[in-house]
Amino acid sequence: MIELRRERFTVMTECGEVTAVLKGTFYHGAATRADFPCVGDFVLLYYNESGDSLIATVLPRRSKFSRADHSGHATGYTKTVLEQVVATNFDYVFILSSLNGDFNVSRIMRYLTQARQSGGQPVIILTKADLAPDYTLPLSDVTQSIPGVPVHAICSHTAMGLNELNSYFMPGKTIVFLGMSGVGKSSLLNALMEQNVMKVQAIREVDSRGRHTTTHRQLFMLPSGSMVIDTPGMRELGLFDADEGLRTSFTDVEAWFPQCRFTDCRHQTEPGCAVLTAIADGSLSRERWEHYLAQHHENRYVQDKTSYLINKRARSKMLAMYSKNMKKNGGKKI
Numbered sequence: 243m244i245e246l247r248r249e250r251f252t253v254m255t256e257c258g259e260v261t262a263v264l265k266g267t268f269y270h271g272a273a274t275r276a277d278f279p280c281v282g283d284f285v286l287l288y289y290n291e292s293g294d295s296l297i298a299t300v301l302p303r304r305s306k307f308s309r310a311d312h313s314g315h316a317t318g319y320t321k322t323v324l325e326q327v328v329a330t331n332f333d334y335v336f337i338l339s340s341l342n343g344d345f346n347v348s349r350i351m352r353y354l355t356q357a358r359q360s361g362g363q364p365v366i367i368l369t370k371a372d373l374a375p376d377y378t379l380p381l382s383d384v385t386q387s388i389p390g391v392p393v394h395a396i397c398s399h400t401a402m403g404l405n406e407l408n409s410y411f412m413p414g415k416t417i418v419f420l421g422m423s424g425v426g427k428s429s430l431l432n433a434l435m436e437q438n439v440m441k442v443q444a445i446r447e448v449d450s451r452g453r454h455t456t457t458h459r460q461l462f463m464l465p466s467g468s469m470v471i472d473t474p475g476m477r478e479l480g481l482f483d484a485d486e487g488l489r490t491s492f493t494d495v496e497a498w499f500p501q502c503r504f505t506d507c508r509h510q511t512e513p514g515c516a517v518l519t520a521i522a523d524g525s526l527s528r529e530r531w532e533h534y535l536a537q538h539h540e541n542r543y544v545q546d547k548t549s550y551l552i553n554k555r556a557r558s559k560m561l562a563m564y565s566k567n568m569k570k571n572g573g574k575k576i
């Protein structure tokens with residue numbers, strides 16, 4: 243699945259790109275929105291030479307990112323929030339972080355948690371190396387704080403460090419980019435595409451289809467045979483931006499926390515809780531505290547929804563079942 247626009251899907255097949263629609267059972271069955279195909283999904287489809295193909299099944303996912311869809315709901319009302327899957331079946335999660343003045347290791351760590359929960363393999367990319375007086379300092383800072391995760395410093399403008407990334411962009415591998423707005427996701431993608439633009443054009447001339455326009459694509463096929471998923475949903479995944487927003491706008495509330503007797507105080511019934519004392523003596527308004535709790539709850543909920551631990555055994559069992567059925571039916575029946 244390489245693109246999704248409302249109810250129409252674009253699928254890359256052996257016969258090239260085809261447009262497809264969903265089989266009725268998706269709408270009438272017990273399928274939830276999370277079961278609907280998403281960019282990155284592998285699907286079984288009934289190929290139609292002369293019109294829309296029909297998507298019959300979405301194959302089990304080996305990794306995914308989701309976001310909570312609050313559309314139509316008042317904030318704070320979380321019971322019916324829908325899970326919206328924004329990207330699936332990626333191998334690597336590139337956590338992009340800029341080496342400019344905004345550099346922050348704890349933010350990288352929080353993205354790392356998110357990446358690990360997705361089922362993808364995290365790789366830390368420090369962007370805009372040209373803006374750091376000495377990028378080796380933050381680089382070793384990250385390497386020491388986060389052992390066991392590869393870290394690369396790059397500059398998309400000069401292509402510095404891009405060669406180091408070749409081992410990820412192998413045929414069949416899919417990469418997603420995670421990072422705050424402005425960190426350089428588009429610039430990296432452009433740099434990766436530009437390196438090979440000539441090749442893309444040459445291929446297209448052979449089958450005389452003209453130039454491949456990639457401007458509105460959601461899954462980019464790089465000539466190396468690897469893929470980059472860049473959906474609008476991926477960009478909205480800045481959940482930790484929300485987390486940081488919470489921190490900055492409630493500094494007056496959080497200022498009380500270090501004064502609690504216990505460092506793990508939950509500010510509910512604990513003795514020596516500075517928050518409860520502050521509310522009792524009026525230094526902190528109850529309303530303000532409840533506002534903080536409401537927002538905090540919301541954020542926690544969103545993070546839980548994003549959690550997705552992949553049960554690899556269940557997946558390979560299902561795949562084995564599929565291929566067994568395929569063989570039994572002469573490779574035809576779905």
Ligand SMILES: Nc1nc2c(ncn2[C@@H]2O[C@H](COP(=O)(O)OP(=O)(O)OP(=O)(O)O)[C@@H](O)[C@H]2O)c(=O)[nH]1
Nearest residue numbers: 370371372397398399422423424425426427428429
């Ligand atoms: N100096 C320097 N600037 C860079 C580099 N990469 C990106 N930038 C600049 O950073 C700004 C943001 O880059 P984008 O690639 O648009 O960032 P993005 O992560 O795609 O941003 P969103 O689309 O908002 O998510 C642009 O002005 C880029 O020119 C780099 O390696 N060095």
Ligand SMILES: [Zn+2]
Nearest residue numbers: 502507509515
């Ligand atoms: Zn407390």
